[in-house]
Amino acid sequence: MSSKVPTREEAYQLLTEYNKSDSLIKHALAVEGVMRYFARKRGEDEEKWGIIGLVHDLDYEKFPEEHCHKSGEILKEKGWPDEYIRAVVSHGWGICSEVEPQTELEKILFAIDELTGLVVTTALVRPSKSVMDVKVKSVKKKWNDKRFAAGVDRSIIEKGAEMLGIDLSNLIADTIAGMQEVAEAIGLKGVQV
Numbered sequence: 001m002s003s004k005v006p007t008r009e010e011a012y013q014l015l016t017e018y019n020k021s022d023s024l025i026k027h028a029l030a031v032e033g034v035m036r037y038f039a040r041k042r043g044e045d046e047e048k049w050g051i052i053g054l055v056h057d058l059d060y061e062k063f064p065e066e067h068c069h070k071s072g073e074i075l076k077e078k079g080w081p082d083e084y085i086r087a088v089v090s091h092g093w094g095i096c097s098e099v100e101p102q103t104e105l106e107k108i109l110f111a112i113d114e115l116t117g118l119v120v121t122t123a124l125v126r127p128s129k130s131v132m133d134v135k136v137k138s139v140k141k142k143w144n145d146k147r148f149a150a151g152v153d154r155s156i157i158e159k160g161a162e163m164l165g166i167d168l169s170n171l172i173a174d175t176i177a178g179m180q181e182v183a184e185a186i187g188l189k190g191v192q193v
Contacts, residue, residue, distance in 0.1 A: 003081040011051045014078070019061045026186045028054050030116045030179050031109070033186070037178030038108050049105055052087045056109060068092035068099075095156070101163065111160020114152050115175045118142065121149035123188050130190020131179045136172045 006014075015028055035053030039046040059070035068089045075085045090099040090106045091113050101110045122139050123131040142148045161171045183189045 004079055005048075006051060006078075006080055006084070008047065008051055008054070011054045014074075015055055015058060018058050018074070021061055024057060024061055027116065027120075028057060029182055030120065030186045031056055031113060033182030034112050034116060034175050034178030035105075035109060037181060038112075038174060039105075041174065042104065044105065048084070049108075052084055052105065053109060056088050056091050056113065058088065068097040094159075095153075101160075104164070107160060107163045111157060111164060111166075111171060112175050112178075113156075114154070115157045115160075115172065116179060118149050118152045118154075118157070119172070119176055119179055120186070120188065121152070123190070126190075128190040129188070131176065131183050131186070131188040132190055134176050136169050136176065139172050139176070140169065 016025065019025055019028070032050045032053040036046045036050040038044075039049035055071070055075070057067075057071075058074060060067055063070040068091070072085050072089045075088060086099060087103070087106050087109060089097050090101045091097075091109045093100050093110060101107045119131060119134060119139060122142050123129065123134050126133065126138075143154060157171070158168065161168045164171070179186065179188065
């Protein structure tokens with residue numbers, strides 16, 4: 001089967017076919033938003049980066065024990081390009097995948113996946129419940145409190161920033177900016193206080 005570049009609509013249909021959890025779908029939309037932001041900032045293919053971000057956790061809800069591997073199989077069966085499949089599988093490097101992020105796209109996906117979770121949690125403890133007023137210093141303040149967003153592996157974010165040669169504060173700032181662009185879709189537009 002020849003590989004065909006998927007559309008955003010096809011990617012979203014696939015995501016919602018395998019994931020019913022509201023929080024997983026919102027996470028996928030957050031990662032998509034951040035990937036699109038980074039692609040634009042770097043003059044890369046925004047559609048490609050966004051689609052990869054959107055399906056990066058495709059298998060997580062139905063096949064948590066086979067995370068990343070099952071996504072690779074599903075996308076291969078659907079005839080997705082190898083480049084897309086490799087990027088999706090590489091985001092689990094060192095956790096559930098042996099595929100090391102090599103390209104700029106792969107390294108960014110690896111770095112921001114966990115970070116979006118920390119930004120979401122930071123937004124949700126604000127009175128506004130909004131990502132619109134989250135600042136880098138707010139996220140960094142929560143960074144050292146290991147009980148806060150305990151599921152977020154900060155060492156992965158640090159390793160990702162290091163691989164990219166980006167200062168952690170800049171990575172956080174760009175991640176917040178990307179999430180702000182999709183605030184409504186991810187339920188973090190907030191309430192007026």
